Amino acid sequence: MKTFKNKLPDDLRSIWDATSNLKTNAAVDTADAWMRLEQKLDKNEILPSKMRSRSFFPTFQPRLAYAFTFLVIFILSSPLIYDKIYHVSIHAERGSQKEFNLSDGTYIKINAESSLKYRRNFNSESRIVNLIGEGYFHVEKGDSPFIVNTKNGSVTVLGTKFNINSRNNMIEVVVNEGAVAFTPIIEKQESESITVSKGHYIDSGSLSPQHIPHPEYPGWIYNKLILNKTNLETVCDQIERKFNVNIKLDSNQLNKISITGVIDAEDLDGVLTTLAILSQRSYRFEKETYIFY
Template sequence: MENNAKKLLEKYLSGNCTPQEQAMVEEWYLRLPFERKAPDHGIIEASKEEVYQRLKLTPKPGFIIRLKHIAVAASILICITAGLIYFVGINNTLTPVAKTQLKDVLPGRNKAILTLANGRVVDLDQAKNGEIASQHGIIIRKSQNGQLEYEIQEDAAGLAGSNTISTPRGGQYQVSLPDGTKIWLNAATSLKYPSAFASNERVVELNGEAYFEVAKDQKRPFRVKTAQQTVEVLGTHFNINAYRDEPSTKTTLLEGSVKVNHTGTEVRLNPGDQARLTLANNALTTIRDVDVEQETAWKNDVFSFNDDDLKTVMRQISRWYDIDVVYQGKISNDRYFGEIPRNNNLSEVFKILELNHVHIDISGKTLTVTGN
């Protein structure tokens, strides 16, 4: 969270913000007097020099940083360093928010179902640590830190059939495949993979979102198939967001190189690139220099939003807290920036949404967002 804020503050101080970004920063500043942990004016003034050092500013000749900008940056940086959560919607209306008592909902946790090739179903949340299954010379274990691990024995026989690990809404899990590949599964995700990979390729099928650290194997390319595309790698780190309720499938590369193929159209990604398949028009495009920290924030237990609309925000919250979201009335086109820790209870997220003038009511596991 702090790194993202620093980047934006650097742009603000250097005068390179867009009007929208400038409005966002100054809205943070204006909001601080209403936050219990906001610093007073004396602390802000005394911290201006620290802001220069923390942001590592090197003003260009003839460049003047306005004192107001330093005061704004100092106040925001102090709050972020102290752990103050920020979540800002641009162009929010000031309509009073209805106060609703929210029955608290815990955040998601390590929770998944493993379906073996023979049809046996294992609840990994309830399974004890240690060996949980053995099939055709392959041992499947649940580790002390709640991960799924595979070990191939020397006498492993030729295999047929696939395993599937599925996380529900409100769940996440990590699996280490027999070839050494590590995969993190986000909520509401399923991964289908063979009991043992073939001699010439490694193929898995994904529905949802997962982060991959693929073990290098020049002789066996690793392929991830989703409903709309195939991603091919030899050994690399990347994230795929392929939820069926999202408007696009996004493949973000952090390390190495990948090829993304959609119905014969192929793009090759370099680190920092994102392949975006827009489902409405079946167009596959490449976005350069994306914020990979934001795209993989979920893996580090953070919701991260950057110019996202309310429905995009709520889809993530719905998956992680296992709630249904419905909408009434005209929903605004406000855009949201900021981060929320995913280990917060839903009541804490609810308070943040209220600060941003989001009208919410909840009944059971259904959360209703009401527009103006």
């Protein structure tokens, strides 16, 4: 060893002398070394699985959210989809009217802010329609009764001409030809059907048939306003729907005024002028609104 040391360069010989004085453990614990090595191997195996799980959820969670959102939309839209598939709905906007014929030949005209709905297989087994607002019916005779349902009552006929006006909690049925059976809906009470014959009308106020006040009643199908002790506010509502305008009464006292007469409803200015004469009041136009005072 001394011969080997003497052959070393001076710098390596100094390192040799320094390391010769170091002390090492007499025995190495191989069991402890193997245990440490196994722990390191276990950690290396676990780490990729965690990384895989982290990379899985970011792709899984958006798909789950999309599926859940689609399910919620489908559940909420199912009634609308069903209604579109199995029913026909016709609506008349404010300031307009709609007229049409059903498959059985029945002619119907609905007034402004009104709608009618019926099944697509209408007249195959039954003839039932649902009305919101006001509509005039010329019903052709058929094998099954023609039934009009409203939230305030129902009307059953075989063949006739009649008008139904059902708005808010009020309903009026006018029969121009034939006869109808009217069954009102009265809250918490069973009601019997009432027969209304030609030339008569019935409303929810009296539930007793009365003679119509004018041969062209109801006037809206003849482009007229036929008023029989009609509240001024109700008249203004009819004008608003027909001409798509806004009308306001300047004081609550004007609500007590009742109007009787016939107004040609060809143009708005003529209607308002005649109404001012019948009510003995004036009106002005201000901020897109006609104001009676």
